[in-house]
Amino acid sequence: MNTRRTIPDVAIAGGGMIGAACALALARNGFEVALIEAREPQPWRAEDPEDLRVIALAPSSAKLLDELGVWNTVRDARVSPYSRMRVWDAESGAELMFDAVNEGRAELGWIVENKLLLWTLWQALDRAGVRRVCPNEVRDFEVRGDRVSLDMNEDETLPARLLVIADGVKSTLRDKAGIQTRGRDYAQRAVVAHVMTQRSHEATAWQRFVPDGPIALLPLRDGRSSIVWTLPEAEAQRVLAVDDSTFCEAIGVATDFRLGRIMETTPRASFSLRLQLAQAYASERCVLLGDAAHAVHPLAGQGANLGLRDVAELVSVLSDARDANRDFTAMHVLNRYARRRRSADTLDALSFDALARLFALRAPPLVTLRGIGMRVVDALTPLKRRLADHAAGRI
Ligand SMILES: Cc1cc2nc3c(=O)[nH]c(=O)nc-3n(C[C@H](O)[C@H](O)[C@H](O)COP(=O)(O)OP(=O)(O)OC[C@H]3O[C@@H](n4cnc5c(N)ncnc54)[C@H](O)[C@@H]3O)c2cc1C
Structure with a gap:
């Protein structure tokens, strides 16, 4: 951890691909950012075998990554x-x-x-001026007046104006923020x-x-x-x-x-x-994004794409508030992000869940109906285009 003493505007707990992208995006938009991650990311090397974990990246995500210079x-x-x-x-x-x-x-x-995406994002963090705190772990946090104080390992504490919780599907910080989840x-x-x-x-x-x-x-x-x-x-x-x-x-x-x-x-x-949706995406001085906010069935290949859309929305909402000389940590600002992303993520998560249920059906009449439905969709160009646009993140 370097020794700068300024209080970061934003501390991000969790430097997976969504937390790291968020750190980079906020820093490139002029915010002072600290990123706390429990595990050092593994270097990606061309001569190494391909990572077993891959994602299907949508055009909207590639566009965001392009804007981030990676x-x-x-x-x-x-x-x-x-x-x-x-x-x-x-x-x-x-x-x-x-x-x-x-x-x-x-x-x-x-x-x-x-691994490639994560490593590339991490390589760009220093250039953008993100303060990396790794390996370290946010164990708890507390809102104190105009800041949130993060408790980390080795009894270190870090104050920040806003906490972004991006610690993944098993998020412990979401629980500490008192945010429940639903799902199955x-x-x-x-x-x-x-x-x-x-x-x-x-x-x-x-x-x-x-x-x-x-x-x-x-x-x-x-x-x-x-x-x-x-x-x-x-x-x-x-x-x-x-x-x-x-x-x-x-x-x-x-x-x-x-x-x-x-x-x-x-x-x-x-x-x-698992299907898991946070009941809220914001509480006092903290917001949730990525898998900490929503875990979806992989059948549509959209989990990380949704997380990157969270990032784009959060950065836009916080920047707009700051540029208008308003407090970007105010609850109504955080709620604006939460409202927009939570409804979009919920709709997508429930649609993927419905698809998973639909294709699990074996009863012959339902299978016949499902087949007819698929053939109709395939033949209807405008409907198909709408589905493709949605998957691409264009609507
Ligand atoms: C089989 C499978 C296939 C998938 N395919 C696709 C696909 O095709 N397209 C797609 O878009 N998505 C896909 N996904 C989803 C995608 O992988 C996830 O949505 C994405 O990786 C979530 O990233 P994240 O940064 O939110 O969480 P994570 O990657 O879980 O990162 C969380 C980070 O937080 C750190 N951390 C945890 N607790 C703390 C703490 N207290 N303090 C500090 N750090 C902490 C962890 O070490 C970790 O690095 C798939 C998922 C699965 C399982």
Whole structure:
């Protein structure tokens, strides 16, 4: 920690990709920022194997990263643009196809390694003048008059005018702010790995909906695909334990061999899944963003994209207040951010949840209806364009 003695305008607890992006965005907008993160991020090196955790980044997120001056570095390092998305229903056989050409774009989005994005953001923090406090942990905080005082490890304290809570889905600081959550445990696990398929991925993001949960094949730059396979907990544990050739065969079956046989796989990792929405995004001198505010089903690949939209909104609201010589920590200012983002995030989270429930249905009449619905959506260009625009963050 450096020795500057000024009180930061904003302290951010949690330097994951959303907290780090927020720190960078606020600093570039003239705020004094301190970022407290428990773990040093791992360096990203081109010669290292691809991170098993990847995200599908929407154009709105790439635009924000560009404004933060990091997108070119990320894009030139190792990302995989995808220009089509094909989604199909295992039970009804109905299919939806999105093509960037129909949106007047070269790509629908990019598959990006989490580690690369995080590392690039962290590399930019010093240049922007962000005070990094890492490794350290915010254990508690207390509002005292015109500041919030953060208690950290080694009995260190840090005062700030505003606290941004970005400590992830298991946020302890959200609880300390007295903010409840609602949602449900999906009792599902997302199994991830990178696999080599017999046929080319054709720069397409593939997703097959099976009643047990969706399986996605996301295109990687070296020709492999990254799988995100959502399964009931016990089934996920079984799949994690089998040998590689059994695992490859199982993925082939689960993807209906759309890209042919699965030739090889990396080791696997897995993540438990829950729907979780904070009941409030702001309390006195503190706001929530990223997974601390909302955890969504990965089937739409939107969790981090929503978090980056939180960042853009927060920075805009705080900057507007400061530029108008108003107190950017005032509750009505924080509430403006909270109102806008909480309703947007809630709508998206519940839509993804509804999709997860819809595709879990097996009753034949409902499967038939679902198939008809998908075919109608696929045929209705304006509706499809609206869905694509929404996923891209344009509406
Ligand atoms: C399988 C899977 C697939 C996904 N695919 C996509 C996708 O395709 N597209 C997409 O947009 N999103 C996707 N997501 C979601 C995305 O990964 C998350 O939304 C995103 O990583 C959340 O980032 P975050 O910074 O909010 O939280 P985190 O990454 O959890 O970061 C929180 C940080 O806070 C730190 N921390 C915790 N407590 C403290 C404390 N007290 N003090 C200091 N630091 C603390 C932690 O060390 C951590 O670094 C996916 C998620 C999963 C599980």
